[in-house]
Amino acid sequence: MWWFLIGTSCLPITLVIWSCAAFVISFSIAVLIRHVHPLVPFISDTGTFPPESCxxxxxxxxxxxxGLVVMYIRYKLLQTLNERKATICPKLNIAALVCGALGCLGMCIVANFQETSLRIVHDIGALLAFIMGTIYLVLQSCISIRMMPYHHTRLVCGFRTILSAVSVIATIPMITCYFLATYSSSTLDWKPGAKGSSFQVTSAVCEWLVAFSFNFFFLTYIKEFQTFTVNVRTVLLPDPNEEPCNTL
Incomplete structure (x- = not known):
């Protein structure tokens, strides 16, 4: 059997490939049509104008x-493992799922509210996606450390900890430099050397760094997702209008 079909490992693999393709395709189209400057634009800048915005x-x-599907399945896996051997607080698992879900909501807001249309809503979505996503990485790293060596190896825990630390460190200058530069100049029409361009480049670099930290983090789920499968069970509810069958 092919390694990416073992268990449910196809889910994190598909998530990472699809997300990276979304960034690369929209970036390539935006640069080729000259809608953005090729020198490290913001991720959302590459999806502002059609056709790349579509x-x-x-x-x-x-x-x-x-992402939400992978996070929920990861939540159910940890819940099942914790029932066998209690190693983490169930509230920590729930908190990670909630933060991850809010991060996915932020991604949807960013995708559907372009910065040239409703900038405030777009910025709220971006903050929600990056901040909640970073918190999700931190919480999952803590969970992995607490479950070591019962379910996670030192190598996996170390890699997840590094990625979550990189995300935390990069998120701070990303947000700070964004607010220092973006509201004093245009996000899309800036040129190298212009006023505020250094802040924009710094923020954009950090944004790409955080985004790919998320993707690399989900790559660490592949080996773990190979160890289990997910089954759907259909349960019919009793029909209140159906007369009970009397048996002798």
Whole structure:
């Protein structure tokens, strides 16, 4: 059997490939049509104008859905493992799922509310996606450390901890530099050397760094998702209008 078909490992693999493709395709189209400057634009800048905005919105919405599915399955896995051997607080698992779900909601907001249309809503969605996503990484790293060596190896825990630390460190200058530069100049029409361009480049670099930290983090789920499968069970509810069958 092919390694990416073992268990449910196809889910995090599909999530990472699809998300990276969304970034690369929209970036390539935006640069080729000259809608953005090729020197490290903001991720959302590459999906502001059509036709790339249509592709960006469609693919990011599906990425958010895939991300939510992967996070929920990870939640159910941890819940099942914790029932066998209690190693983490159930509230920590729930908190991670809630933060992840809010991050996915932020992604949908970013994809559907372009910065040139409703900038405030777009910025709220971006903050929600990056901040909640970063908190999700931190919580999952803590969970992995607490379950070591019962379910996670030191290598996996170390890699997840590094990625969550990179995300935390990069998120702070990303937000700070964004508010220092973006509201004093245009996000899309800036040129290298212009006023505020250094803040924009710094913020954009950090944004891409955080985004790919998320993707690399989900890559660490592949080996773990190979160890289980998910089954759907259909349960029919009793029909209140159906007369009970009397048996002798």
């Amino acid at each position: 592709i960006f919105g469609l693919m990011i919405n599906f990425s958010a859905f895939l």
